Amino acid sequence: MKVDNKYKGLVIKKFNEFYLVELNQNENLEFNKKFLCKIKKSINFRNQLVFVGDEVILYQIDLKSNRAVIESLVKRNNLLERPSVANISNIYVICSVEDPKLNLSQVNRFLISAEKLGVEVSLVLSKCDLITEQKRLFLIDKFKNWGYKAITLNLNNPDNFKHLLTQLKKKKCSIFMGPSGVGKTTLLNKIIPGLDNTTAPVSIKIKRGKNTTRNVELFSLSSKSYIVDTPGFNMQSLQIDFRELPLLYPEIYQQVVNEGINCKFRNCLHIDDEGCNLNKSFERYSFYREMVESSKSHYCLIQGD
Numbered sequence: 001m002k003v004d005n006k007y008k009g010l011v012i013k014k015f016n017e018f019y020l021v022e023l024n025q026n027e028n029l030e031f032n033k034k035f036l037c038k039i040k041k042s043i044n045f046r047n048q049l050v051f052v053g054d055e056v057i058l059y060q061i062d063l064k065s066n067r068a069v070i071e072s073l074v075k076r077n078n079l080l081e082r083p084s085v086a087n088i089s090n091i092y093v094i095c096s097v098e099d100p101k102l103n104l105s106q107v108n109r110f111l112i113s114a115e116k117l118g119v120e121v122s123l124v125l126s127k128c129d130l131i132t133e134q135k136r137l138f139l140i141d142k143f144k145n146w147g148y149k150a151i152t153l154n155l156n157n158p159d160n161f162k163h164l165l166t167q168l169k170k171k172k173c174s175i176f177m178g179p180s181g182v183g184k185t186t187l188l189n190k191i192i193p194g195l196d197n198t199t200a201p202v203s204i205k206i207k208r209g210k211n212t213t214r215n216v217e218l219f220s221l222s223s224k225s226y227i228v229d230t231p232g233f234n235m236q237s238l239q240i241d242f243r244e245l246p247l248l249y250p251e252i253y254q255q256v257v258n259e260g261i262n263c264k265f266r267n268c269l270h271i272d273d274e275g276c277n278l279n280k281s282f283e284r285y286s287f288y289r290e291m292v293e294s295s296k297s298h299y300c301l302i303q304g305d
């Protein structure tokens with residue numbers, strides 16, 4: 001049986017040229033709401049241009065086989081590049097404090113690539129059951145200086161997860177991103193009743209996660225709230241225009257925007273001291289400087305000068 005109407009749906013998973021699309025939860029439909037779809041052949045956007053998180057219009061809806069065709073793509077608000085997810089409202093960068101060990105340079109890179117999207121970014125420190133309370137407080141203080149109020153999770157403290165879930169339910173579409181093995185899927189299994197997605201211990205030999213989650217997948221927390229699990233990856237490759245970087249470090253933009261510091265040159269990169277009024281005594285300044293230098297050389301290579 002086919003339905004003549006067109007419906008708006010949300011792409012919740014993508015496999016090769018297929019998309020799993022869920023129809024709008026608020027629509028009062030008496031049929032199954034998840035459809036396996038392909039993109040209309042005559043459409044001149046290529047397959048890879050539809051991503052998890054995209055809203056699409058479905059037609060040729062077949063209720064017997066639960067298949068449909070994607071007719072068009074609704075304009076998206078934003079697109080995270082790696083992993084590719086559309087229409088994100090909040091990014092949760094998740095890093096473990098142990099197993100795998102916390103790597104500050106890696107945390108920095110994840111935060112910067114998250115900030116680049118221009119949405120609210122939060123930092124979650126998982127596996128706090130593996131460190132002392134003293135170390136946990138030390139880390140909270142450290143990341144406060146980085147401009148983040150770190151959320152800490154302890155497997156033995158269910159309240160941690162309850163608080164995070166309450167927060168997530170207030171957001172539209174949050175994404176968990178971070179290295180492999182830090183516990184992104186474990187966290188999701190804890191907060192979504194009945195979910196039992198695959199998790200795996202960190203490799204003893206290489207001390208890294210085993211890339212257990214293979215697909216980006218979106219889960220609903222309520223009819224208005226979604227969460228995306230992503231495959232972990234360890235190196236966050238960054239291709240950022242160096243002129244953007246000062247805006248991606250809270251320690252810098254707070255001085256510029258909130259405290260109104262004025263450097264001699266507009267677009268000051270806060271690297272050379274001449275006429276620069278930025279207070280550079282913050283922990284991440286060396287990371288910032290390195291990032292500007294490498295982004296500059298990369299940028300120059302692209303520009304050919």
Ligand SMILES: Nc1nc2c(ncn2[C@@H]2O[C@H](COP(=O)(O)OP(=O)(O)OP(=O)(O)O)[C@@H](O)[C@H]2O)c(=O)[nH]1
Nearest residue numbers: 180181182183184185186199200201211212213232
């Ligand atoms: N001690 C401790 N172990 C945890 C915690 N959270 C997760 N783990 C363990 O860490 C391992 C990796 O967890 P996963 O949830 O598979 O990690 P992931 O981030 O989804 O990894 P990828 O899918 O590879 O990106 C599993 O053995 C979990 O049981 C935690 O809070 N404390």
Ligand SMILES: [Mg+2]
Nearest residue numbers: 184185212213
């Ligand atoms: Mg996973």
Ligand SMILES: [Zn+2]
Nearest residue numbers: 263268270276
């Ligand atoms: Zn400056």
